[in-house]
Amino acid sequence: KLIFFTGPLTGTTGSATTKIGLATKSPETRQYLCSNGGGFFGPHLKKSGYDGLIIEGKADTPVYILIEDNQIKIKKGGNLWGKTTKEVNKKLKEKVGREDQILSCGPAAENRVRLSCIQIGERSIGRGGAGAVMASKNLKAIAVKGTGEIAVNEPNKFKSVVKDAISYVRKSKANHTKYGTAQYTAVMNELGCYPTRNFQTGVFDGIDTITAEYMKENFFIKNQACFRCPVACSQLCEVKEGIFKGAKSDPEYETIGTLGAVCGVSDFAAIIKANEICD
Structure with missing residues (x-):
């Protein structure tokens, strides 16, 4: 399985609420792999109404997943197979808006290189070979665009805490x-x-x-x-x-x-x- 999950604050107005975590079995160590990445993928997944994704099984032919709010589509991805992550991102960017709203794997992953990464734009979900796991499923990319709002409890208090946090972080x-x-x-x-x-x-x-x-x-x-x-x-x-x-x-x-x-x-x-x- 390839498991992606956001955190409770991902996608809120809180500062740096960007991360998405990954868990799978590493082809490099044959043990549990935990990694994470930044960019805009996690927040947009959350804004689409999903806390996470669990991907299992294997497609018969190369595919990519397109998530637009509460709609998930599995699309043909043969035209993306063999391409670099930059080439994939450039093509799928037209559908979602930003390259870092896209998870993708490159030719190294397709060839099962055991340290291959999953890219979020130019950010990496690195170490352990998660890219090879993704490619082994014939899954080339996941692109997401979410427009929903993420509610928080006591929004005025949350806004105040965020303001103080931003001020502190900018200085420190x-x-x-x-x-x-x-x-x-x-x-x-x-x-x-x-x-x-x-x-x-x-x-x-x-x-x-x-x-x-x-x-x-x-x-x-x-x-x-x-x-x-x-x-x-x-x-x-x-x-x-x-x-x-x-x-x-x-x-x-x-x-x-x-x-x-x-x-x-x-x-x-x-x-x-x-x-x-x-x-």
């Missing part, structure tokens, strides 16, 4: 807005615990060209946010020159680390491109 997470999780790159290297060259050492000698400050100065375009998030930690970057010119992605601490220092790569443009391919 100011560096997340400025640099995202990339802010920890130089810190971890300074502490001597930054995984480098496949974990052979904890210090990367090419650190100066993969720090958050270097990213911000040379590649940053704009901040991006998940549903109702006042922090907007995602740092959309673009390569402006060289062989990777035009590549766009939003590198985070883990991305920069695994595609950078762990591989011995200090070229931030290459990291952006590799991140784009992974997305």
Whole structure:
């Protein structure tokens, strides 16, 4: 089974009420897999009137699921099979409005790669190979558009609590807005615990060209946010020159680390491109 569930506050006016959780059996570990993702899929599922989805069995041919409020349709997806998640999102975006209202899996999942992800736009439900589980069901994507309202108890009190929370988060997470999780790159290297060259050492000698400050100065375009998030930690970057010119992605601490220092790569443009391919 492939199980997706929202939380009690998902899709409300509360700040950063974006998450959807996933549970399944991991093809990588053969054990229980728990992961989650952001974007707008969870809130729109909730606004459609559903707390979650439980998917079991396998379609005879490739399909995708389209959810529009309280209507669920299983549609032919043969024309999507073999396509990257970006290509799938571009096509299904016409039906729901935003790419991060779509769950999709790519060619790696179709080929049962045991660490393949499920994408929510450019966000990932990562680790454990949930993408391979999804593709094994001949399910290429799930797209959702919800227009309903989510009622809360004591709405005026809830509104007041949310206002205070937003004010606190904007102050306490100011560096997340400025640099995202990339802010920890130089810190971890300074502490001597930054995984480098496949974990052979904890210090990367090419650190100066993969720090958050270097990213911000040379590649940053704009901040991006998940549903109702006042922090907007995602740092959309673009390569402006060289062989990777035009590549766009939003590198985070883990991305920069695994595609950078762990591989011995200090070229931030290459990291952006590799991140784009992974997305």
